[in-house]
Every structure is written in structure tokens, then in C-alpha cells.
Amino acid sequence: MLHGIKTNILTAGTRAIAALASGVIGLIVTADDADAAAFPLDTPVLVTDLRAALAKAGTSGTMKPSLEAIYDQTSPILIVVRVAEDDLDQDTAVIGDAGTYTGLYALLAAESVCGVRPRVLGAPGLDTQTVTTALVTVAQKLRGMIYAAGIGDTIADVVLYRANFSARELMLIWPNWSNGFAGDAVARALGLRARIDEETGWHKSISNVAVNGVTGISQSLFFDIQDETTDVSTLNDAEVTALVRSPAGGFIYWGNRTCSDEPLFAFEPAVRTSQILQDEIAQGLVWASDKPLTKFLIKDVLETINARIRSLVVQGRLIGGKAWFDPALNADADLAAGKLVIDYEFTPAAPLEGLTLNQRITDKYYADLAAELAA
Structure with a gap:
């Protein structure tokens, strides 16, 4: 028996999701x-x-x-x-x-x-x-x-x-x-x-x-x-x-x-945003597979996804997005069987494909011209 202090190294918490090599x-x-x-x-x-x-x-x-x-x-x-x-x-x-x-x-x-x-x-x-x-x-x-x-x-x-x-x-x-x-x-x-x-x-x-x-x-x-x-x-x-x-x-x-x-x-x-996000999140959650399915694990999974989405929004690669747990999709029997469903949504950044400029012709700036000449 150890007469002293034993330190256990715990690995709970969120993980950073790494960027993929998308241009291969x-x-x-x-x-x-x-x-x-x-x-x-x-x-x-x-x-x-x-x-x-x-x-x-x-x-x-x-x-x-x-x-x-x-x-x-x-x-x-x-x-x-x-x-x-x-x-x-x-x-x-x-x-x-x-x-x-x-x-x-x-x-x-x-x-x-x-x-x-x-x-x-x-x-x-x-x-x-x-x-x-x-x-x-x-x-x-x-x-x-x-x-x-x-x-x-x-x-x-x-x-x-x-x-x-x-x-x-x-x-x-x-x-x-x-x-x-x-x-x-x-x-x-x-x-x-x-x-x-x-x-x-x-x-x-x-x-x-x-x-x-x-x-x-x-x-x-x-x-x-x-x-x-x-x-x-x-x-x-x-x-x-x-x-x-x-x-x-x-x-x-x-x-x-x-x-x-x-x-x-x-x-x-x-299309590419969907593809990259799908693979980044899936690969970034490999660590969660086979861990005990507790509320702490679910929270860690959610925060891992949401942290990546927030990062992509800051980078201007996404407009927004979030992940959440839906109780309706996670029956007690499914959770007990080790099955978890997490929903996430995102809004990709659309290209500016159509820009409309409204041009108006007016004589109102002659008023400024007259005032400047009088000064």
C-alpha cells in the first residue's frame, strides 16, 4: 500500500479540432x-x-x-x-x-x-x-x-x-x-x-x-x-x-x-464547407469513441464542436453554427446501448455573386457649389 500521495492523470474536457489538408x-x-x-x-x-x-x-x-x-x-x-x-x-x-x-x-x-x-x-x-x-x-x-x-x-x-x-x-x-x-x-x-x-x-x-x-x-x-x-x-x-x-x-x-x-x-x-466541416468534426471526435457515455462526455463533445465552429466564424469561414443535444433523438434505451446523436448546423459564407448598385442623377449638389462660391 502506498504511504504517500498518488496522482491520477485525467483526460476529461474538450479537445481542439485540427484543420484538415483540404487542398490535396x-x-x-x-x-x-x-x-x-x-x-x-x-x-x-x-x-x-x-x-x-x-x-x-x-x-x-x-x-x-x-x-x-x-x-x-x-x-x-x-x-x-x-x-x-x-x-x-x-x-x-x-x-x-x-x-x-x-x-x-x-x-x-x-x-x-x-x-x-x-x-x-x-x-x-x-x-x-x-x-x-x-x-x-x-x-x-x-x-x-x-x-x-x-x-x-x-x-x-x-x-x-x-x-x-x-x-x-x-x-x-x-x-x-x-x-x-x-x-x-x-x-x-x-x-x-x-x-x-x-x-x-x-x-x-x-x-x-x-x-x-x-x-x-x-x-x-x-x-x-x-x-x-x-x-x-x-x-x-x-x-x-x-x-x-x-x-x-x-x-x-x-x-x-x-x-x-x-x-x-x-x-x-x-459544398466544400460541408465536406471539410464533416471530416474535421468526425476526426476531431475520435478521442470520444469508447469513453464512458456520461453527461460529462456529452458536454465535452458539444463544446468541442462548438469551439471549432466559433473559431471558423472568427476566421470568416462560417457565418454561424452550433451543436446541441436533442432528447427526442436520444432515447434512454439508445443511450444505454452506447448510441448518442448530436445535431449541428452551420451557415456557409456565400460568394457575393450579384451586386446591385442604384445610381441616381440629381442637381442638389449645386446648392453646395453656390454656397462655396459665395464664401
């Missing part, structure tokens, strides 16, 4: 002459040094131009999956097999293989309708966002193409940058998204941010920031992000909309 790119590419040891087929490869990866990317296929377009924007963490070039059935090679995690399904194995989860997804130059449809399934499982090409030669074609999708995880982009390969607009969107996440945050859309390395647009579009009847407005109305020359100079993406069939997730930032 998941990139599907082809490159038959790439370094096969560095980029084996159908395998998720972690890239932390983009310049070093470019040296091993070869010159064929989509890998090198995709990496170059991304590098023009930033040097992020990437998960690169190289798939075989197949002139007869490229879509099948890109999509791969869900059961064996080949093709784009290799992104699902990235976290277990590489230790990070890709959340900004794309297959520049390879994103046919079939490929994009399959990529939506992967994005939903990863809680990631896809940037893909709108397919069509005309605005009418692209608007019709947009009608094929209803996923909140998808943003379509049209046309292409004139100085790049077929997937240049998508690849640069991936890089820009990663850059914005790093510099500003996941709550800011890719719209109206200068794109590096661009000299022109592949198709002429009429754009006027004060006109609702332009080509760009037509595309935006159809939830397609357009490429434009900025009124402030340079080139930008113009559009905030996803392909969601749910109006609450119409904006890209709303």
Missing part, C-alpha cells in the same frame, strides 16, 4: 514514357516535390502538361495515378476497376497507401462524360470536389451537356485556355483551387482569382460584368464556370456553381 489534389493522368518506378500504373503516388515529379513525368500523354499547369499556380501535395494510354478504349483504362482499386478508383486507396486524402479531383484531358460520371462516385466517397471540362463546341452544346449531371461534387468548366493542351483549363483549376485553399481558405470559390500562365481563351465569349445577357452569363445561368479576361486585367474563372440538384449546395464554397 487527386490527379488522373496518362504518360507511357514516364518513369515507371516512380509512377507505376494504377497506383496512387504521393508527390510532395512537384519539380522533381516533372523530371520523371515523360513527354507523352497528359501527365507533364497537367503537372506544369498546376505548378504555374502553386506547388501542392498531390496524389498522382497514372493509367495506361489506350487508343481503343481510353475511358476503360481511366476508370479502372472499383474492386481492385485501379484507374481512378485508386484514389480511394490513396489515404491508406500515402497517408493523405485527395480532395481536389480531376482527370485533365481525359474527362469524358463516362469518366466524369465515374469520378463523381469516387468524389462522393472521398468528400472531394471534381473540376471537369464542359464538353461541346458551342454554348448550346455545353448547356445541354451540363444537364447530364446532378452532383454537388462537380464543377464544369468551359471553354479551354488557348495556349494549353486539351485539359489545360481543368488542370489550372486544380492548381488554383489548391492555391486558394492555402492562401485564403476552402470557403473561397475559384471564381475571380487570377490564373497564372495563361495567354488567351480558346473561344471568343462576350462578357460584361454589368450585362445579364452575355455568353458568360448564359453559361453561369446553366451552372457552368466560364473562362474570361478579367476587367481588372489577366485571365480568371468566372462562376461559383456546382452541378447540384439541391439548391443549398449550389455554390462551390457551400
Whole structure:
């Protein structure tokens, strides 16, 4: 028996919820002459040094131009999956097999293989309708966002193409940058998204941010920031992000909309806010699993969530939110069985998509002029 003082170290109380790496790119590419040891087929490869990866990317296929377009924007963490070039059935090679995690399904194995989860997804130059449809399934499982090409030669074609999708995880982009390969607009969107996440945050859309390395647009579009009847407005109305020359100079993406069939997730930032908040809170509460289910634990869980929400509100990433315990959803029998339900709500920061300025012409300031002249 101890004759003295024993100290027990208690771990009750709230925990800080850590921020996630939200800008990790998941990139599907082809490159038959790439370094096969560095980029084996159908395998998720972690890239932390983009310049070093470019040296091993070869010159064929989509890998090198995709990496170059991304590098023009930033040097992020990437998960690169190289798939075989197949002139007869490229879509099948890109999509791969869900059961064996080949093709784009290799992104699902990235976290277990590489230790990070890709959340900004794309297959520049390879994103046919079939490929994009399959990529939506992967994005939903990863809680990631896809940037893909709108397919069509005309605005009418692209608007019709947009009608094929209803996923909140998808943003379509049209046309292409004139100085790049077929997937240049998508690849640069991936890089820009990663850059914005790093510099500003996941709550800011890719719209109206200068794109590096661009000299022109592949198709002429009429754009006027004060006109609702332009080509760009037509595309935006159809939830397609357009490429434009900025009124402030340079080139930008113009559009905030996803392909969601749910109006609450119409904006890209709303989707990404939901995804990031979901994963941050879930991962931030791992410590609570298997602890004794007492009122103290419930209070700690609630305060952990609410503390994170308050922090995001202060940062300007959320407008507001809160978590609470609803007795109606927590029957005595469920609590006794170790089951707890916590509700939380949030309001994402919507992008300022429409600004109305009321201009009035008046002669009232002549009164001031007369008074000044008389002085």
C-alpha cells in the first residue's frame, strides 16, 4: 500500500479540432514514357516535390502538361495515378476497376497507401462524360470536389451537356485556355483551387482569382460584368464556370456553381464547407469513441464542436453554427446501448455573386457649389 500521495492523470474536457489538408489534389493522368518506378500504373503516388515529379513525368500523354499547369499556380501535395494510354478504349483504362482499386478508383486507396486524402479531383484531358460520371462516385466517397471540362463546341452544346449531371461534387468548366493542351483549363483549376485553399481558405470559390500562365481563351465569349445577357452569363445561368479576361486585367474563372440538384449546395464554397466541416468534426471526435457515455462526455463533445465552429466564424469561414443535444433523438434505451446523436448546423459564407448598385442623377449638389462660391 502506498504511504504517500498518488496522482491520477485525467483526460476529461474538450479537445481542439485540427484543420484538415483540404487542398490535396487527386490527379488522373496518362504518360507511357514516364518513369515507371516512380509512377507505376494504377497506383496512387504521393508527390510532395512537384519539380522533381516533372523530371520523371515523360513527354507523352497528359501527365507533364497537367503537372506544369498546376505548378504555374502553386506547388501542392498531390496524389498522382497514372493509367495506361489506350487508343481503343481510353475511358476503360481511366476508370479502372472499383474492386481492385485501379484507374481512378485508386484514389480511394490513396489515404491508406500515402497517408493523405485527395480532395481536389480531376482527370485533365481525359474527362469524358463516362469518366466524369465515374469520378463523381469516387468524389462522393472521398468528400472531394471534381473540376471537369464542359464538353461541346458551342454554348448550346455545353448547356445541354451540363444537364447530364446532378452532383454537388462537380464543377464544369468551359471553354479551354488557348495556349494549353486539351485539359489545360481543368488542370489550372486544380492548381488554383489548391492555391486558394492555402492562401485564403476552402470557403473561397475559384471564381475571380487570377490564373497564372495563361495567354488567351480558346473561344471568343462576350462578357460584361454589368450585362445579364452575355455568353458568360448564359453559361453561369446553366451552372457552368466560364473562362474570361478579367476587367481588372489577366485571365480568371468566372462562376461559383456546382452541378447540384439541391439548391443549398449550389455554390462551390457551400459544398466544400460541408465536406471539410464533416471530416474535421468526425476526426476531431475520435478521442470520444469508447469513453464512458456520461453527461460529462456529452458536454465535452458539444463544446468541442462548438469551439471549432466559433473559431471558423472568427476566421470568416462560417457565418454561424452550433451543436446541441436533442432528447427526442436520444432515447434512454439508445443511450444505454452506447448510441448518442448530436445535431449541428452551420451557415456557409456565400460568394457575393450579384451586386446591385442604384445610381441616381440629381442637381442638389449645386446648392453646395453656390454656397462655396459665395464664401
